[in-house]
Amino acid sequence: MSDGATIAVVGGGLAGITAALDCADAGAKVILLEVRPRLGGAAYSVRRDGLTLDNGQHVFLRCCTAYRALLERLGSAGLTRVQERLEIPLLAPGGQRGVLRRDRLPAPLHLARALLGHRPLTVRQRLSAIAATAAIGRLDPDDPAIDAQSMGRWLAAHRQSARAIDTLWDLIVLPTLNVPAREASLALAAFVFQEGLLRSADAGDIGLHEAPLGTIIGEPALRALQRAGVEVRLGWRGSALEARERGWRLSGGAGTQTEALECDAAIVALPHLRAAELLPAQAAEIAQRLRGVGVSPIVNLHVVYDRQVLDAPFAAGVDSPVQYLFDRTDAGGAPPGSQYLAVSLSGAVEDMRRSVQQLRDRYLPAIEELLPQARKATVRQFLVSREHAATFRAAPGVSALRPGPRTGLPGLALAGAYTATRWPATLEAAVISGHAAAQTVLRDLGGGAPVASSVPGAPGAAGAPGAMPASAARSHLAAGARA
Numbered sequence: 001m002s003d004g005a006t007i008a009v010v011g012g013g014l015a016g017i018t019a020a021l022d023c024a025d026a027g028a029k030v031i032l033l034e035v036r037p038r039l040g041g042a043a044y045s046v047r048r049d050g051l052t053l054d055n056g057q058h059v060f061l062r063c064c065t066a067y068r069a070l071l072e073r074l075g076s077a078g079l080t081r082v083q084e085r086l087e088i089p090l091l092a093p094g095g096q097r098g099v100l101r102r103d104r105l106p107a108p109l110h111l112a113r114a115l116l117g118h119r120p121l122t123v124r125q126r127l128s129a130i131a132a133t134a135a136i137g138r139l140d141p142d143d144p145a146i147d148a149q150s151m152g153r154w155l156a157a158h159r160q161s162a163r164a165i166d167t168l169w170d171l172i173v174l175p176t177l178n179v180p181a182r183e184a185s186l187a188l189a190a191f192v193f194q195e196g197l198l199r200s201a202d203a204g205d206i207g208l209h210e211a212p213l214g215t216i217i218g219e220p221a222l223r224a225l226q227r228a229g230v231e232v233r234l235g236w237r238g239s240a241l242e243a244r245e246r247g248w249r250l251s252g253g254a255g256t257q258t259e260a261l262e263c264d265a266a267i268v269a270l271p272h273l274r275a276a277e278l279l280p281a282q283a284a285e286i287a288q289r290l291r292g293v294g295v296s297p298i299v300n301l302h303v304v305y306d307r308q309v310l311d312a313p314f315a316a317g318v319d320s321p322v323q324y325l326f327d328r329t330d331a332g333g334a335p336p337g338s339q340y341l342a343v344s345l346s347g348a349v350e351d352m353r354r355s356v357q358q359l360r361d362r363y364l365p366a367i368e369e370l371l372p373q374a375r376k377a378t379v380r381q382f383l384v385s386r387e388h389a390a391t392f393r394a395a396p397g398v399s400a401l402r403p404g405p406r407t408g409l410p411g412l413a414l415a416g417a418y419t420a421t422r423w424p425a426t427l428e429a430a431v432i433s434g435h436a437a438a439q440t441v442l443r444d445l446g447g448g449a450p451v452a453s454s455v456p457g458a459p460g461a462a463g464a465p466g467a468m469p470a471s472a473a474r475s476h477l478a479a480g481a482r483a
């Protein structure tokens with residue numbers, strides 16, 4: 001590739017980190033600009049009241065190969081653990097327990113026994129759920145007509161009762177799509193079921209982060225980027241992007257100091273609504289589409305008990321407002337003898353409006369219903385983290401709005417979990433999108449595709465806008481003061 005070309009990557013989440021590493025690997029001079037004082041974007045940790053909290057519980061699946069490969073590169077994969085086989089402990093009020101576990105049979109038989117044994121449903125409902133699971137496997141997630149449909153209508157048409165939706169379908173859909181199954185895009189739901197559960201027996205084995213997200217993502221990413229020669233500027237806000245005769249001018253800066261950076265290519269790796277603000281006038285149509293993509297919130301409760309109340313690394317609530325519970329005692333640094341549970345609440349539109357006291361009043365009794373040991377325990381800490389725009393809203397029609405990495409403007413690409421990777425807003429989507437954006441600008445700069453050519457979701461050559469003249473592939477980063 002055009003050695004020495006300068007590429008600016010705006011946004012230091014997983015998409016920006018991945019794109020910056022790929023561009024540096026290809027020989028570019030890369031500068032990564034991130035407004036916050038740390039890398040990792042939507043997946044981060046904070047210290048609060050003596051605990052290290054993740055802003056939200058993040059899990060991944062065995063089939064998240066791009067994300068897992070990135071962690072290998074960062075050297076932090078060893079701080080994660082993938083289940084030997086999919087197993088979700090289920091907790092119901094009154095201390096009742098169950099489990100959703102795959103068999104060692106090939107797909108799709110690996111799930112048959114789990115569904116047949118799903119006790120919250122009648123035998124007839126279980127058989128009907130198996131038929132619907134097989135039917136979802138036959139849908140084409142890339143069909144616009146499927147994207148336009150809600151999963152709720154489809155489930156009703158496939159005779160899934162309200163109870164089946166609440167106690168089975170939402171166990172998968174809520175945490176992966178961050179909207180309830182009734183409101184979800186059928187295309188995204190079909191993709192998750194096919195890729196995450198049906199394509200191979202082990203695809204859906206769950207991966208857990210056993211250390212804080214900052215230790216697994218943000219901190220090692222900074223070291224890896226610096227080793228790769230990327231200049232990382234933290235606390236730097238991008239505010240405008242303009243096309244130059246050759247390349248791009250990115251304005252922004254840290255605090256009140258503003259500057260303009262000239263670069264040959266730029267990758268905008270921001271959340272979608274921020275990207276819409278930064279994109280240049282020539283990309284107005286993309287910006288308009290991005291403004292049509294909604295957001296969906298996630299609330300996490302961080303509860304420290306004075307003793308152990310949960311005897312599994314994580315569990316799901318059934319017939320309970322508690323969705324998923326995770327034991328974060330070690331990762332969060334809770335005092336010996338205590339147990340720190342993180343309660344993850346996806347699609348949490350109503351919980352976003354509740355005060356801390358209201359959340360306490362609603363969820364502590366609900367946890368006690370699921371975990372009888374919690375009734376005898378004392379709550380030492382109760383903290384709340386809220387992410388208003390945790391993910392894009394995976395509503396019907398959203399796939400039609402998601403842009404690819406190409407903007408149609410040579411040397412300008414988009415990266416982010418919201419771009420058209422086929423995945424919902426996940427760690428995996430962000431990493432795939434970063435590879436795709438890097439490949440796009442490297443091609444535009446006149447190079448081949450030295451990286452990520454086998455990455456799913458990476459852009460093909462078809463439809464590529466004209467390559468940037470080779471002469472533009474010269475480094476001319478010039479940071480000048482701007483009032």
Ligand SMILES: Cc1cc2nc3c(=O)[nH]c(=O)nc-3n(C[C@H](O)[C@H](O)[C@H](O)COP(=O)(O)OP(=O)(O)OC[C@H]3O[C@@H](n4cnc5c(N)ncnc54)[C@H](O)[C@@H]3O)c2cc1C
Nearest residue numbers: 011013014015035041042056058059238416417426427430
């Ligand atoms: C609470 C929560 C729970 C989640 N749970 C899961 C899960 O279990 N599994 C899963 O796979 N995914 C999960 N996700 C989603 C996952 O975290 C995201 O899809 C992914 O991290 C997005 O990465 P990104 O790089 O696309 O965007 P981001 O991480 O949003 O990165 C964008 C970056 O741009 C920066 N930025 C914004 N404006 C500017 C500007 N003007 N100039 C410079 N920088 C700017 C931001 O600070 C940010 O660092 C969860 C998300 C949240 C919030």
